[in-house]
Amino acid sequence: MKKILKSTLLLMMGMGLFVACETDNDSNPTVQPPTQFTVNTPAFANTLVDLANSSSLELTWSQPNYGFPLIATYDVEVSTSQDMANAQKIETVSGDPKASVDAGILASTLTTMLLENGYTENDFPMEIPVYFRVKAYVQTTASDVVENTTILSNVVAFNKVRLLYSLAPVSPPDHLYLVGDFCGWDWSKSLKMVQCYDGANVFWHMVFISDSGIKFNIEQAWDGGEVGYAGLHSVGGDLAGEIIDSGGNIASSNPGWYLMIITCNVEGRNILYDVQFNSPEVWLMGTVTPTQSWSEKEDGCMFEVPTTADGDFVSPAFANDAALDSGVRAYVKVPGFDWWKSEFMVFDGAIVYRGMGGDQDRVGGSAGQKLYLNFTKETGKIE
DSSP: OOOEOOOOOOOOOSSSOOOOSSTOEEEEEEOOOOOOOOOOOOOTTTTOOOGGGGGEEEEEOOOOSSSSBBOOOEEEESSTTOOOOOOOEEEESSSSEEEEHHHHHHHHHHHHHHHTTTGGGGGSSSEEEEEEEEEOOBBBBBBOTTOOOOEEOOOOEEEEEOOOOOOOOOOOOOOOOOEGGGGTTOGOOOOEEEEETTTEEEEEEEEEEEEEEEEESSSSSSOOOOOOOOGGEEESSSTTGEEEETTTTEEESSSSEEEEEEEEETTTEEEEEEEEEEOOOOOEEEEESSSSSOOOTTTTBBBOOOOOTTTTTTOOOSSBBBBBTOOOEOOOOTTTSOGGGGEEETTTTTTEOOTTTTOOOOOOTTTTEEEEEETTEEEEEEE
């Protein structure tokens, strides 16, 4: 059973005393800028604190004097340096003069700090001093900080903190999303990239890249994790020479469609993105083709490429009927992978990608019909 480590840091909370107003006619008290906010030395300052066998650190404090009662907000900050040079907020509480800092979160925060200071995983476990302070301030109902209410406490230390390496291994992502000019930079309209069958770290999608460009991210959000041109480890592919940096975005000097392929590899705690920008070739496969040979990139089987982001890729007319046992098949060619590992088909008006899944259902077709694909809207049809 994990022990609960309760160490008291006596700080000060924003519930001051009333002070006299400047005149008897004043109906509103005046905020008094606080001048002192003291953290008492914790009772266990020199006792070994083993974060791996603790669940939390209980911190308590009293209040700065604002001149009259106010509900203050408190940011608990931690650092591996006595001067708090790398201080990071680890907990925020409002009103109540106490905080319970999760030991696991504290351990991972400290581990990250030490890695940023040049330590490696081989340096762990270790015993280090850990430094705390608290920032107090008052907020309005709109969450704005009230002027002259912010104050920092003094710094106190836990002098013997035992720290294990506390970061989970970094793995390649299992999903990536594209956003850009083609969708108005709206993550809700972003494109989910497709994993290659047998290639969990290899993603592809057809995308229209303008001179304003695109970005990609593991999440569908502007959360700081989005990757632009500077975040690419390498740029390759037969159209790599057209790819440029435009305000940090991945842009094109010749706006148009690209088969974008991202290979994700892990080096240390970093994910490296090696990206190919290839010709936007989509191909028919199977019994609808002229030779019915199941050969990759058969002559006369490549789709017509649109010139706009909202245009359709259009196949050649089917040369033969395709019964349901064989079906109409379509794919892009990802270097190093067989065609069926990046195939897809249209079902009920939507493009469905095989990805990492099993064999897809079959869709029939008749000689003379064509397959229409819209990779921005992820829609399609056979007619």
